[in-house]
Amino acid sequence: MHSFGYRANALLTFAVTALAFICAIASFSDKFSNQNPSAEIQILNINRFKKQSRGNDEVSLTLDIAADLQSLFTWNTKQIFAFVAAEYETPKNSLNQVSLWDAIIPAKENAKFRIQVSNKYRFIDQGHNLRGKEFNLTLHWHVMPKTGKMFADKIVMSGYSLPDAYR
Amino acid sequence: MDWRGQKLAEEVMQILLLVFGGVAFIAGYATSSFRTMMLIYAGVVLFTTLVTVPNWSFFSRHPLEWLDPIEAEKYPKPEMTTVTWKKKKNKHH
Numbered sequence: 001m002h003s004f005g006y007r008a009n010a011l012l013t014f015a016v017t018a019l020a021f022i023c024a025i026a027s028f029s030d031k032f033s034n035q036n037p038s039a040e041i042q043i044l045n046i047n048r049f050k051k052q053s054r055g056n057d058e059v060s061l062t063l064d065i066a067a068d069l070q071s072l073f074t075w076n077t078k079q080i081f082a083f084v085a086a087e088y089e090t091p092k093n094s095l096n097q098v099s100l101w102d103a104i105i106p107a108k109e110n111a112k113f114r115i116q117v118s119n120k121y122r123f124i125d126q127g128h129n130l131r132g133k134e135f136n137l138t139l140h141w142h143v144m145p146k147t148g149k150m151f152a153d154k155i156v157m158s159g160y161s162l163p164d165a166y167r
Numbered sequence: 168m169d170w171r172g173q174k175l176a177e178e179v180m181q182i183l184l185l186v187f188g189g190v191a192f193i194a195g196y197a198t199s200s201f202r203t204m205m206l207i208y209a210g211v212v213l214f215t216t217l218v219t220v221p222n223w224s225f226f227s228r229h230p231l232e233w234l235d236p237i238e239a240e241k242y243p244k245p246e247m248t249t250v251t252w253k254k255k256k257n258k259h260h
Contacts, residue, residue: 002173007220011180015212018188022208029196075199146201 026076027148033074039067039139039155041084044116049130049167057130059123059162063101065139066114072143073108080105081142086123087156088135098123100137132164172226180219187211 041063048060069080083102090096100119105111140154168176191211195204 007176011216011220014181015184018184022188022192025192075201
């Protein structure tokens with residue numbers, strides 16, 4: 001602490017270290033929040049189900065997505081990224097995951113919603129295995145914090161199936 | 168600043184930042200507002216800078232006591248005597 005500049009430098013370094021420590025405990029405090037998200041998805045209509053000229057199956061669906069992710073928001077949450085994926089098994093792959101819809105939820109007010117929407121991204125199979133296929137629809141979410149570790153989790157809803165013949 | 172003032176300034180700086188940094192965290196957690204915590208901490212850093220970095224007079228309360236000039240004259244500096252190196256005699260011409 002011999003001069004003005006020396007003291008200013010020491011203070012700045014210590015202040016930034018203390019700030020890092022404060023952010024770490026702020027991130028740790030997220031563990032104590034009570035989280036109980038819920039979701040429900042219904043398939044309203046299968047709009048199109050055909051085989052492309054290249055030989056792959058393609059489906060177009062209309063989904064009714066209802067979710068309540070409000071309890072996932074804490075004081076340290078910046079936004080939540082949520083997406084719906086269709087998961088099924090084929091002879092070629094033990095697990096196929098196709099993302100059908102996603103959204104960025106910026107605040108707690110927007111986290112409880114019900115929307116009817118057709119799939120945002122195309123549902124195309126690697127091959128032609130989708131006739132009569134049973135699949136799960138999974139709602140995944142990534143909680144992006146203001147500081148600290150990002151958490152991801154999901155709800156799996158099973159029991160959906162595609163028709164046996166092309167439309 | 169004198170020596171004891173420098174030590175005081177360093178200790179005050181560390182204590183202020185840690186204690187009021189903790190206060191900032193508790194305030195932010197209680198109000199569930201990250202923004203509150205950050206704003207309070209910025210205020211803490213500014214306050215600590217104002218208290219510890221400038222050369223306030225209360226940091227200079229224990230100045231070093233230099234000897235009086237008369238005291239110093241009683242013990243004069245020793246004079247420098249010139250030292251000559253004796254050339255080594257080369258035994259084997």
